[in-house]
Amino acid sequence: MKEKAEERVLCSNKKAYHDYHIEESLEAGIELKGTEIKSLKEGKANLKDSYAIIKDGESFLIGCHISPYSHGNIYNHEPLRTRKLLLHKEEIRKLTGKVTQRGFTLIPLKIYLSKGRAKVEIAMARGKKLFDKREAIKEKDLRRESEKALKEMVR
DSSP: OOOOOOEEEEEEOTTHHHHEEEEEEEEEEEOOOHHHHHHHHTTOEEOTTOEEEEETTEEEEESOEEOOOTTOGGGOOOTTOOEEEEOOHHHHHHHHHHHHHHOOEEEEEEEEEETTEEEEEEEEEEEOOHHHHHHHHHHHHHHHHHHHHHHHHHO
16 A cells, blocks of 8 residues: 655745746755754745755755744754755765766755654756746747637637
8 A cells, every 4th residue: 555645845946947947856864853854834934035056075055944833932943053964975086077077056945854753855957048938938928828818719
């Protein structure tokens, strides 16, 4: 009997798909303190302007803002602290090669709960130029207009 993996998205990076070409993504665990996970479950996190780096064979998430827990008193965490990402050495080695040679950036797409554990989906991304962003907006508008026209024809 297969168990359905229960996922609950706690926070997502909505601007990532607008600002970057996403090439490949993978799941990583994230090392959190007790008040951080409680604050995440309340939905008080922001991935805007955050990125991941690889340093000394370890991966870290930088710039991820997790607000202090409302009932955390003196045991609260620092909101913008650097958090360690939990990846296998082989995955880190693969990411290191791509980031250094091909000019990719590691960006987090979303933070979610999977089987009670906080996970981060990080992506290998290449930044879009201004004209790429304009093209994406035009395509989105055309798709929206065609769907609207199709919907009116059905009526």
